[in-house]
Amino acid sequence: MNLFSEAEINEKTGNIEVICGSMFSGKTEELMRRIKRAEFARQSVIIFKPSVDKRYSETKVVSHDMKAVPCISLTKAEHILEESAAVDVVCIDEAQFFDSELIDICQKLANRGKRVIVAGLDMDFKGEPFGSIPGLLAVADHVTKLHAICVKCGALAQFSHRLTLSKQRIMLGEKELYEPLCRKCFGKALKDSESQKSLTFNE
């Protein structure tokens, strides 16, 4: 079915905004800033996050500076449509953990006149495109790519380097598990950990 078939009957124009970047780049803070502005305008806002993320709370989106906004934890993105029928602004945090069905859901919401704001990691710890984010970037009306600061050299950082050798894609954690690195330092760190691995293997 054509995603746009119901768009014509809706007079309000919706859109999709994606806020992406590495860890420690301020994605959740940027999402909070947009939510606050919408709330000042008396728009109704709902926030979803994947329930895989249980770092601090089941019912709040918590940013690194511990500001919190109420939200709904979901295991599957499919429930977003029914849950957000009555609101103006639909926000999805940590969206990389939802699978690609989220892309169609965001398109449907925007076509129904909703403002959709999605925040998430654009790359995993190997520097590869992460989950639903690459597809969302393609269909988005507006894209904001945020950067952290490289802990090695102070340049702008877009990679989230994992400090352990685990290959598991989803590992939740903050400062003790990841560090933001620039392209040059990330490449060097990957090389170093490869040679470290082969050392361990040869022993």
Ligand SMILES: [Zn+2]
């Ligand atoms: Zn660097």
